[in-house]
Amino acid sequence: MSGKIYEWKDITESRKIKTRVCIIGTGCGGATLASELTKLGVDVVMLEQGGYYPTYTFDNHELNMAGKVSAERNLQTTADGAINLVYGNNVGGASVHYWADSYRTPADRLEMWQSEYGIEHHTEKDLIPAWDELDKRLNVHPATDEYLNPMNRLVEKGAKKLGWSGHRVPQARKHCQKSGHCMQGCAFAAKQSQLVTHIDDVVKRGGTIYSDARAERLKMDGGKVRSLLARVIDRPSGKDGPHTIEIEADAFVVAAGGFGSSTFLLKNDLKKKLPVLGEFLGMNPSPFVHALYAHDVIQWRNIPAGFGVDHFRKPVYDVKGNYVEGGYLLMPNQLHPGTLAAMIPGMGKEHQQWMSALPRIGGTIGWIDDVPTELGRIEMDGDVRKVHYSFGRVGAMMIRDLLKKQVLINFAAGAEKVLIPDNRATLLTSPDQIGVIDGISLRPGTLLMAAPHPSGGCRMGADAKTSVVNSEHRVHGFDNLYVADSSVFPTGVSVDPSYTIMAFSYVAARSISGAL
Structure with a gap:
């Protein structure tokens, strides 16, 4: 029955x-x-x-679908406004x-x-x-060649050039149509x-x-x-x-x-x-960068993460217990035009220049593995939930290290310039400028990040x-x-x-x- x-x-x-x-x-x-x-x-x-919302109600419109399948349209944040909280509703x-990574x-x-x-x-x-x-x-299998979009290929190329280990990401998909609307809910019921x-x-x-x-x-x-x-x-x-x-x-x-x-x-x-x-x-804080390439990337088509870099999954500490590097996965990013416009910093002509090159904009994202001694908490203030999370010393070092690795891999893949989505719209035109990341503020509201x-x-x-x-x-x-x-x-x-x-x-x- x-x-x-x-x-x-x-x-x-x-x-x-x-x-x-x-x-x-x-x-x-x-x-x-x-x-x-x-x-x-x-x-x-x-x-x-x-x-x-059955799949026949999905319209592949990013703003409409955010209202249906994303709590608070992905606009809820930690209590200090530092990180967007991403979850279903x-x-x-x-x-x-x-993204169907499994x-x-x-x-x-x-x-x-x-x-x-x-x-x-x-x-x-x-x-x-x-x-x-x-x-x-769920038909889980590693991503095959036909499902690697240009940004996936670029990350794979950059990792190989830098000598970083990577892998084809296991996917829960069946009869994928390569639409790229994974974050809006799959209208084809292909994402399992x-x-x-x-x-x-x-x-x-x-x-x-x-x-x-x-x-x-x-x-x-x-x-x-x-x-x-x-x-x-x-x-x-x-x-x-x-x-x-x-x-x-x-x-x-x-x-x-x-x-x-x-x-x-x-x-x-x-x-x-x-x-x-x-x-x-914990919430896997997710710093990301934008990168401009000489050719079309069109990051919002095909599957989002077919190839990932796991070289730095486990953090490395020296003999004295000091953090050295790592503690995250690094992935190709996939943002649709509306979201991408909101995530590119700057105003006026500066923002217009980036958006005019929209098809050539690619980028990467990483999942920071929360430091066990630097976790957050949830508390109730009457009927209002407050989510508290702040980066400790090691967490802040991981974020900067991840941003640096993202800059390096995009330049290694051929990017002309890399943009950090911080309040200063920090722009790098060469990997030699990577040191500027040490001066980026991590205070609340100064660097765009999500918590998926x-x-x-x-x-x-x-x-x-x-x-x-x-x-x-x-x-x-x-x-x-x-x-x-x-x-x-x-x-x-x-x-x-x-x-x-x-x-x-x-x-x-x-x-x-x-x-x-």
Whole structure:
């Protein structure tokens, strides 16, 4: 018997529902978990604060799609305005606008989580069966030659010239049409997001999904959650509607994403019981540069990241423990004209000169692996969430080093000039000028950066004093409350986290089904 996806317009009165498992969130964590549970015959109800947008509603218009699949149209920032927070707000979550990079968690990271943070049941041996199955369901494979656009080729060329190791990026795609609208949601259903894979599986197996439904309050009896109250949102106005949904379940799972899960639990006044709730927040800060080439690049066509540089993934320190270089991945960038115009610094004639050469503008971006001792936090100021994140000494050094490496690789690939998107529109016409990056300000609002890969806030571990969930994904002090998304990671993953989130959800599914 098939399930159903309900939207705001389908809810004409308040409802009370009973199910086995209630899941908050429909992204990589929640959708994968629901798929695994329904595969076992477990009745599941999912709640999604954002709207339901089938692929036939996608119009490949970057501004329209940002309003549909990107929370706050990607305009929300950290409390100091320094970094844009990028996350999903729709059925399918951030997977609908992600680049489809599908990395297995590096073995060194899983070993570190086990040895330093006491995480059990999440070793490479535990996760490989999940990844093997996911490879088939999401059609994951390394990018092939035909999907490397000119910017991918340039990064590959530059890396080879500099002697930096790189790789073809594993992709979750099937019958890709090379449109380049990955961040706007794939209108061809070629990008194998949760919307067209696990969400579809859940509905076919009888699972129920309520979009436009914001989870608000857990009703608890000691260490047991009895029910969850959700508010139906009037999507056209964005305001609260008159109807609610109350769900009684045997187990409740928070899978609202790296920025959302700890926020929800904080709103439910669990900070006193869980002292590190909202703490240890990472977000993979992502500095980028623009580069002007003599020939057309047209960076907004074909897949965004087919070739990546992993030469500097692990940071290097000297014998005294001083940072030397590295701690990031380096990738080709893909920005569409409207976004690109907003991300190119300068005003008037200076900005016009760059935009007049739009087809020749390329660029790169990098994911900074958060320094474990320099993480941020989420706190509530009344009903307002505040996300705090500031670069410590090492984090600032990583940003400057990454900017330098991006300058070098673009010049090595043949760029005529490289532009840093800072408040001074720092322009380099030669790699010999790389020293100017040491003087670039990293104060809030002076350098454009995004945060696409949040982690932490509900850190996994054995001790309730230093973590929020145990290795079964169960919240400390509760019998039937779980978390299944990137917020449980003790640190960042050092690669795109989507495949780690999904594999962790397999472990969560075993834990939850075993406890029912």
